[in-house]
Structures are given as C-alpha cells and as structure tokens.
Amino acid sequence: MALTLYLHPLSSYCHKALIALYENATPFAPHVVNLGDPDSAAAFKAIWPMGKFPVLADADRIIPESTAIIEYLAARHPGPVDLIPAGIALDVRMLDRFYDLHVHTHMQKIIGDRIRPADGKDPYGVEQARAALDTALGIAEAQMASRHWAAGDAFTMADCAAAPPLFYIDMVVAPLAPRYPRLAAYLGRLKERPSYARALAEAEPYLQFVPR
Incomplete structure (x- = not known):
C-alpha cells in the first residue's frame, strides 16, 4: 500500500x-x-x-x-539520499531541533498573530518571538560561515527543517540579506534544490494567503 x-x-x-x-x-x-x-x-x-x-x-x-x-x-523507506548520515547524525538531529524550536516556532508566532482578531493579538508575545528569532538567526548566520548546507557538505534532515522557516521569514517577516547575508545565500541554495523547488511550486497558488 x-x-x-x-x-x-x-x-x-x-x-x-x-x-x-x-x-x-x-x-x-x-x-x-x-x-x-x-x-x-x-x-x-x-x-x-x-x-x-x-x-x-x-x-x-x-x-x-x-x-x-x-x-x-x-x-x-530509505532512498539514495541519506538524510541522517551516521557520522553526523547527532549534529543533524540537534540542528533539526534548533531550526524547529528556535526559528520555526518564532516565525509562526509572528505570522500567526497577524490573523488574530484585533482584541486577541499578543504584541508582547510577538516582541518576545522577534527577540528570540533574532538570537537564533544570529547563531545560524555564524554557523553558515563555513558550511554549504546546515550540517556541512551533505544535504540532510537539518536542511529540510531550515528551508521552510527561512523562506517564510524572508518573504513576510523581514528580508534576510541585510542582516544575515550568509543565511540569505543559504536560502538561495535551498530554493534551487529540486526537492524544495517542487514543494514551493506546489505552494505557489496559496502564497497569496500568507498574512503580510
């Protein structure tokens, strides 16, 4: 099946x-x-x-x-691309959690607040999320000084985790390039990766609904 x-x-x-x-x-x-x-x-x-x-x-x-x-x-259901390589598996899993918990979560908080009713918005929570996101992006920017992909030379689960929040941050939170040029370049490589390019192409008809 x-x-x-x-x-x-x-x-x-x-x-x-x-x-x-x-x-x-x-x-x-x-x-x-x-x-x-x-x-x-x-x-x-x-x-x-x-x-x-x-x-x-x-x-x-x-x-x-x-x-x-x-x-x-x-x-x-393994395939030819090992997304959790044994030699760097711990690093990959740590980065996966880093991007989910410290980048993705705060991105969703900031964007999600935009669709709340006027009397239900959380400006303090958004301010906290922005501060935490800035810290996380600073860490990721420093990491990318010597890496092609999130965990090094190989494309891994960490890149699967990094691509979506970086894309939405760059699109509707704040452009990455002015403050995080390495992350902006990394996002460019992610968007050119055929697997993510396909996911983005499928999302294209819906992107108009992302709150700005």
Missing part, C-alpha cells in the same frame, strides 16, 4: 516532510486537508485527533510530526 501524506501545500512543516519525500523520490499519495471545511477537518481528526499536519500513513501505521516522519522514512 502506498504511503499517504496528509498535508496542506502552504504549511511550512508540510514543506519539511515533502522535501524529504522528494529528495528520495519516495512514492506517496498526497491528501490535502482543508481545516476550513468541517467535513475535511473531521475526517482528518478521525485519523489524528490533534488536527495538526503533516501526518504520514503507512498502511495502519500513523506517524505525526515532520521530524518523526523523516526519521520513519529513513528507517522504513
């Missing part, structure tokens, strides 16, 4: 999983979830009650969360 990925093309965490699938040309069936449609949302929550995507289904096995999905693919 083919793998099924429950996703939305605009979701940054879905991009992370898609990059991994496309890197290895892993066969899968995409299932687009529309959380604004009660029937689509209910059907998805019957599979994963938390209602968060991406979720990978492999027969009767359900794997939520992008990092777990990539780990599962590496273990159960």
